[in-house]
Amino acid sequence: MRLFDTDQWEEIFDSLSKNRSRTFLTAFGIFWGIFMLILLMGGGRGLETMLGYNFAGFASNSGFIFAENTGKPYKGFREGRRWSLELSDIDRVRNCIAGVEVVTPLQQNWGSSAMAENHSCRVTVSGEYPEYALVDDPKIKFGRKLNDVDNQQHRKVCVVGTRIVEELFPQLGKDGNPCGRFIQVDGVYYRIVGVSGKSASGISIGGNAQTTVHMPFLTMQQTYNRGNRVGVLALTALPGYKMSDVQARTEQLLKRIHLIHPDDTQAVMKLNTEAVFGMIDSLFAGVSILVWMIGLGTLIAGAIGVSNIMIVTVKERTTEIGIRRAIGATPMDILGMVMSESIVLTLVAGMSGITLAVIILQGMESGLSADTPGAQFQISFGLAVGAASLLALLGVIAGLAPAFRAMQIKPVDAMREE
Secondary structure: OOOOOHHHHHHHHHHHHOOHHHHHHHHHHHHHHHHHHHHHHHHHHHHHHHHHHHHOOEOOOEEEEEEOOOOOOEOOEOOOOOOOEEOHHHHHHHHHOOOEEEEEEEEEEEEEEEEEOOEEEEEEEEEEOHHHHHOEOOOEEEEOOOOHHHHHOOOOEEEEEHHHHHHHOHHHOOOOOOOOOEEEEOOEEEEEEEEEOOOOOOOOOOOOHHHEEEEEHHHHHHHOOOOOEEOEEEEEEOOOOOHHHHHHHHHHHHHHHOOOOOOOOOOEEEEEHHHHHHHHHHHHHHHHHHHHHHHHHHHHHHHHHHHHHHHHHHHHOHHHHHHHHHOOOOHHHHHHHHHHHHHHHHHHHHHHHHHHHHHHHHHHHHHHOOOOOOOOOOOOHHHHHHHHHHHHHHHHHHHHHHHHHHHOOOHHHHHHHO
């Protein structure tokens, strides 16, 4: 097929427009298949990037350990005994458990009240070491994170969530910077040194990140008289180590230290976020495979429809093809004629489907950009090129059977059929 031969193009479109209903219904199969494939892939990518944006900053190789009442009696202690994690457990875990990268305590108080400038709200108080930012990055929007000096000197400073700023300092507006101002939490004043930009939909241990007041761990221990008790142990594993194995060894160590029955499954509660992230990755991998199966299945069905319609077209044009052969057309000319019609029909229908899908995906991305800046629904350029190449390949495959049938038509047979 000569690309810039206007006569050739007129002949192709004249042939396809002779039976418009049949051509439209055949092209719709290709259009719908590629439209659904691109739309589903873009939607899956958008959902994945949205979750990735919300989970960004949270260590995917992390785990958490909580103390619960014992479920079995052991060494003179009764069932249901209350026990607590202690600050000394941190060094024990760090020194005795292989594969631990970060081990840091976390203390929380739910249902606290915060006040500032005649405004109040309910908050969650979280006492943290600076190392906890390696487990759950607060995504500082204004100011700074908590540091070692804050913790060692028991400074009354804090990092607050964005919703706290909106409720306690409404005069600052949605993007106001409250750093340097004071808030009163449970009767004690703290100076704001930072604002956390974590979203409400992201992973957060203990409560909504936007309504949490983060303060130095030792400051909270002293203020709330927690002594050496620890609410949660947060862990991250070194590369090459599984968090499930690290947590299992840590559980055995803690049971031995705190005189808990080795087979007690109730006393130590574990949360393995590494397993959660693994499940999410597996889910998106499965969704991607399903999308490809649905899209390719629909495309193949559309290509079969194109092949069938071209076979019917060839049969209807038997006399015309016979005349072409009689006046000197070669088999390759007939092959090129049929193949070009098949490819054009497939490409026009497919590119229309890609264009519509891209427009819809762009609209979805623009609509969600304000709430989720990280959402990316648009397909990549490479995927678009790959889809166009796939359409061309399907057009070639769809035209092979009718083209070979057209090549076998002889002028005498065409005249006889007429």
